[in-house]
Amino acid sequence: MKFRERMAEKLKLPKDLVMGAAVLTVTGHSEAYIENYRGIIEYTEQRIRLQTKTCQMTLCGEQLHIDYYTEDEMKISGQIGEIRYC
Template identity: 80%
Template sequence: MGLRKKITDQFGVPKDLTMGAAVLTVTGRSEAYVENYRGIIEYTDQKIRLQTKTCQMTFCGEQLHIDYYTEDEMKISGQIGEIRYC
């Protein structure tokens, strides 16, 4: 077990802080907030694919768009039908 994981488990420190894990907050089927992403791989109105530190995250649906993004967070809006982790 790595040192970061031991510290996280022992002291209850959130994994997004110590491990750089992605944080996904979904509001209904129309909004998603993603924190700690690394980059945008694919961006169409039916699919948005992101790279995180540990995996790829794919949003599928209709009329998808990125409302805003910063260095480490973004908001996706539209009719979200599916979210996949690869």
């Protein structure tokens, strides 16, 4: 376990704040909220690929679109069929 992870656990701090980890909240198959992403790598109606601090995240499906995004968070809508981490 890395130093930051141990400190977060001992101090009972949220890992997303301490480590900058991405936070993914999925509602059914139609909405996803992503926090702490770094950038958009690929954006089509079938695939949205994002860079996070620790990995890449890919959402696959149909009629995918980004409803909004800021420096810290975004909302993706459509028919989400698969979420992958690389």
